[in-house]
Each structure stands twice: as C-alpha cells, then as structure tokens.
Amino acid sequence: MEGKTQASRGTFQEKASMAPMMQSKDFTMKAMRFHEFGGPEVLCYEDVPKPVPEFGQALVRVKAASINHIDIWAEKGVYYKPSLPHIPGSDAAGIVEEVNAGDESFVGRKVIVYPTLACFHCRLCIEGSHNLCANHKTLGAHVNGSYSEYITVPIKNLMRMPETLRFEEAAALPLTFTTAYHMLVDRAKLQPHETVLVLGAGSGVGSAAIQIASLLGANVIATSSTEEKLRKAQRIGADVTVNYTEESWAEEVMLATNNKGVDVVIDHVGAATLAKGVKCLAKNGRLVTCGVTSGNEATINIRELFMSQRSILGSVTGTMRDFLAVTKLAAEGKIKPVLDSAYRLRxxxxxxxxxxxxxxxxxxxxxx
Ligand SMILES: NC(=O)c1ccc[n+]([C@@H]2O[C@H](COP(=O)([O-])OP(=O)(O)OC[C@H]3O[C@@H](n4cnc5c(N)ncnc54)[C@H](OP(=O)(O)O)[C@@H]3O)[C@@H](O)[C@H]2O)c1
Ligand SMILES: [Zn+2]
Structure with missing residues (x-):
C-alpha cells in the first residue's frame, strides 16, 4: 500500500480536513484503557472518544487484536511510560473505514498493521532499518493501541491481510513473527544446515521462531515447561524438545547435539536463560536476545565467550521488509500463527x- 499513498496527494488534501467530520458518525467506541500503572486489574472497559485519522492516517475497525508481553510492560509503566489514560495493544487486524489523504480504494480492505511507527525519512529508515528509527514509536506502547474497536494508524503501516488467515490469526502475526524473522534472518543469518535452540516455545516469539527456523531448513531444538507444550512445539516444527523446568536443560541440549552445541539460540526470556543459552552455543555460535521477561541482568563467562568465538546479538522488532516477508509466508500458507485462545475485548x-x-x-x- 505504501506506494499508493503518495498518489494524488493534492487532490486529497481538501478531503483530508473534511473527511473526519463527514464520515465519523459515531463519536465514541469501546476500549480497554488504564488510568494508572499496574497489573491486568488496572484495565477498564469503557466508552472512549473514537479516534479521528490525521493526515496520512487510516481509521481501522479492529476485528481482532492480540496480546504481547509489551502490553504488560506498558501497563506496568516499566520500559515504556505512555501518557494516561492509555489503550494498550500492538497487534491488530481489521477493515479500513476511512482514509485521510490516501487512496479511497483502501476503504473496505482487510488489513494488518506493522506496529513500528517510524518516520520513514531519517537515514536509518531510508536504509530500511525502520525498527531503529530515531523517532520510532510502537503502537500500543507509546501511542494508543488495539485493545479497542477502532485505531488510527499511518496508511504506510498497513498491509493487505492474507486471505488464507482469519482475523484472529492475522492479528497474531505482526509483532511476534516480524521479531522472530528479524532475529533469525537479519541478526543470526541462520543457514539451512544449522541447529537452532528456541527458548520458551510457548511464547508468541518462540512459537513463531520455531516455524520460521524449521521453514528455513534448520534443525530445531525447543524448550518449554510442560510435556503438552513440548508436544505442541513438535507439531509446529521442533525436531527435539527439552523441558526447561529440569535444572539440567542445558546439558540435555548439549547431549542432543553430541556435545557440539547449537549454532543459534533464540532467547526472549532474559536473566533466567541467557547464561545457560550462551553455554549451549557451538563454536562461532550466535545468541540473539530480544526480551527480558524474567529480568534484565545476567552474568556470563567472558573467556568461554571469546575462546569459542561466540556472539551475543541484540534484536529489536523487525524492519518493514521483515514484516512483508512474514506476511507473504503467511499468505502462501507456509507459516501460521498458533492460537492459544480468544477472549472478548471486555x-x-x-x-x-x-x-x-x-x-x-x-x-x-x-x-x-
Ligand atoms: N525486542 C523486541 O522487539 C521484542 C519483540 C517482541 C517481544 N519481545 C519480548 O520477548 C518476550 C516474549 O514476548 P511474547 O509476547 O512473545 O511472550 P510472553 O508472553 O512473554 O511469553 C511467555 C512465555 O515465556 C516463557 N517464560 C516466561 N518466563 C520464563 C522463565 N522465567 N523461564 C523460562 N521461560 C519463561 C514461557 O514459555 P513456555 O510457555 O514455553 O514455558 C511463557 O509461557 C517479552 O519479554 C517481550 O517483551 C521483544
Ligand atoms: Zn526514521
């Protein structure tokens, strides 16, 4: 959609100022919003003003949203401190209802949203690193998000929803799959013959990483906390599974690789897993980290790190190119978000x- 938004900008400019007034018939909507920082208990189901799309934005009727750990951080006021009251939610799939200064043919389209709100004109954006944009914001963490009936987002952030997916599946795609793809492809530069260890298979990032790594031809070892989850991990592409509630999980991973170690570790758990994850790396192995669910700090053996020429790589969401890639893979039916459960917004x-x-x-x- 990105290219088309440039078309006929002059023609749409006048409509831009009039469109919200003419088309936003109802002025309120339902949303889950919080007025103070805390746990899930601070969320309130309430009537809030329906957003009005600004120049270059679309109004999207949310048909499904999905939950990510970033919603929890924003709600707690940890790592993100949105102004209050605030509506969380980074992922959405829905239908375009209005465009302000865009191609009117978008109206009525089913779309998914790239949750990184980048400026698209700084050096990093021009180089394609939208995830590193100096002015970067994340939908739902910095600005109001998708726990609502409607959202406004830049038209440039919209992608046609793959017809092969239902709204619920499409809403589960953007953040976790784009992040997992960026970790495996751009950061770890995973090769088909390599072995990947995915920690915490039950998470959104973990379940996406297993599918992408398996699709890329890698041998996948996954850890999770219950036998049932380990079976589910196998069904989506894990070749070997290890229960991480056992103290010896890292030794089991080493045994599964004939003590050679894995080429790539995908870690989003942080403090509880990082040091052992590094120990599981083979020579020239890369650990990619994107999350600190269990805490921020870890101690590693520096000598072991350099003697085996291992690397620890940070990774933040993914680029627009990564988002396009996972949307295409989903459209082709090669990956599919794993749905745990669905709840009403309230x-x-x-x-x-x-x-x-x-x-x-x-x-x-x-x-x-
Ligand atoms: N850098 C980025 O751009 C980026 C993007 C997306 C997510 N993240 C971060 O990545 C993390 C995952 O996010 P998510 O939304 O996919 O899922 P999530 O909700 O955080 O995942 C929950 C799962 O993480 C695992 N887990 C949690 N605590 C653990 C512990 N102490 N030890 C071992 N495993 C533990 C469990 O896996 P099992 O079910 O397998 O037991 C649990 O079910 C979050 O910290 C999030 O902020 C970062
Ligand atoms: Zn930028």
Whole structure:
C-alpha cells in the first residue's frame, strides 16, 4: 500500500480536513484503557472518544487484536511510560473505514498493521532499518493501541491481510513473527544446515521462531515447561524438545547435539536463560536476545565467550521488509500463527492473566 499513498496527494488534501467530520458518525467506541500503572486489574472497559485519522492516517475497525508481553510492560509503566489514560495493544487486524489523504480504494480492505511507527525519512529508515528509527514509536506502547474497536494508524503501516488467515490469526502475526524473522534472518543469518535452540516455545516469539527456523531448513531444538507444550512445539516444527523446568536443560541440549552445541539460540526470556543459552552455543555460535521477561541482568563467562568465538546479538522488532516477508509466508500458507485462545475485548484482564500464568501456548487474541 505504501506506494499508493503518495498518489494524488493534492487532490486529497481538501478531503483530508473534511473527511473526519463527514464520515465519523459515531463519536465514541469501546476500549480497554488504564488510568494508572499496574497489573491486568488496572484495565477498564469503557466508552472512549473514537479516534479521528490525521493526515496520512487510516481509521481501522479492529476485528481482532492480540496480546504481547509489551502490553504488560506498558501497563506496568516499566520500559515504556505512555501518557494516561492509555489503550494498550500492538497487534491488530481489521477493515479500513476511512482514509485521510490516501487512496479511497483502501476503504473496505482487510488489513494488518506493522506496529513500528517510524518516520520513514531519517537515514536509518531510508536504509530500511525502520525498527531503529530515531523517532520510532510502537503502537500500543507509546501511542494508543488495539485493545479497542477502532485505531488510527499511518496508511504506510498497513498491509493487505492474507486471505488464507482469519482475523484472529492475522492479528497474531505482526509483532511476534516480524521479531522472530528479524532475529533469525537479519541478526543470526541462520543457514539451512544449522541447529537452532528456541527458548520458551510457548511464547508468541518462540512459537513463531520455531516455524520460521524449521521453514528455513534448520534443525530445531525447543524448550518449554510442560510435556503438552513440548508436544505442541513438535507439531509446529521442533525436531527435539527439552523441558526447561529440569535444572539440567542445558546439558540435555548439549547431549542432543553430541556435545557440539547449537549454532543459534533464540532467547526472549532474559536473566533466567541467557547464561545457560550462551553455554549451549557451538563454536562461532550466535545468541540473539530480544526480551527480558524474567529480568534484565545476567552474568556470563567472558573467556568461554571469546575462546569459542561466540556472539551475543541484540534484536529489536523487525524492519518493514521483515514484516512483508512474514506476511507473504503467511499468505502462501507456509507459516501460521498458533492460537492459544480468544477472549472478548471486555475480558482482556482475564486474557492477560492467562499470559502471565505461563499456561498459554502461542497467541492470545481479543475480539471486540
Ligand atoms: N525486542 C523486541 O522487539 C521484542 C519483540 C517482541 C517481544 N519481545 C519480548 O520477548 C518476550 C516474549 O514476548 P511474547 O509476547 O512473545 O511472550 P510472553 O508472553 O512473554 O511469553 C511467555 C512465555 O515465556 C516463557 N517464560 C516466561 N518466563 C520464563 C522463565 N522465567 N523461564 C523460562 N521461560 C519463561 C514461557 O514459555 P513456555 O510457555 O514455553 O514455558 C511463557 O509461557 C517479552 O519479554 C517481550 O517483551 C521483544
Ligand atoms: Zn526514521
């Protein structure tokens, strides 16, 4: 859609100022919003003003949203401190209802949203690194997000929704799959003959990483906390599974590789797993980290790191190119978001409690 938004800008300029007034018939909508920082209990289901698309934005009727751990951070006011009251939610799939200064033919289209709001004109954006944009914001963490009936987003951030997916599946795609793709392809530069260890298979990032790594031809070892989750990990592409509740999980990973170690580790858990993850690396192995669910700090053996020429790589969301790649793979049916459960929007508290209980496998979806 990106190219088309440039078309006929002059023609749409006048419509731009009039469109919101003419088309936004209802001025309120339902949303889950918080007025103070805290746990899921701070979420309130309430009537809020329906957003009006600004110049270059679309109004999207949310048909499904999905829950990510970033919603929990924003709600707690940890790592992100949005102004209050705030509506969380980075992932959405829906239908375009209005465009302000864009191609009117977008109206009525089913879309998914690239959740990184980049400026698209700084040096890093021009180089394609939208995830590193100096002015970068994340939908739902910095600005109001998708736990609502409507959202406004830049038209440039919209992608046609793959017809092969239902709204619930499409809403589970953007953040976690784009992140997992960026970690494996751009950061780890995974090769088909390599072995990948995916930690915490039950998370959104983990369940996406297993599928992408398997599709790329790698041998996948996955860790999770229950036998049922390990079976689910196998069904989506894990070749070997290890229960991480056993103290000896890293030794088991080493045994599975004949003590050679793995080429790539995908870690989003942080403090609880990073040091052992590094120990599981083969020579020239790369650990890619994107999350700190269990804490920020870890101690590693520096000598072991350099003697085996291992690398620890940071990774933040993914580029627009990564988002396009995962959308295409989903459209072709090569990857499919794993749905754990769906809740009504008004039950978002329960949905978040499930995420925090670590009982879920895959994505939890909200339906307005
Ligand atoms: N850098 C980025 O751009 C980026 C993008 C997306 C996500 N993230 C981060 O990545 C992390 C994952 O996010 P998510 O939304 O996919 O999923 P999530 O909700 O955080 O995943 C929950 C799962 O993580 C695993 N887990 C949690 N605590 C653990 C612990 N102490 N030890 C071992 N495993 C543990 C469990 O896996 P099992 O179910 O297998 O037991 C649990 O079910 C979050 O910290 C998030 O902020 C970062
Ligand atoms: Zn930029």
């Amino acid at each position: 039950d978002a508290r329960k949905a978040q409690e499930r995420l925090l209980s670590r009982e879920s496998f895959g994505k939890i979806v909200l339906v307005p």
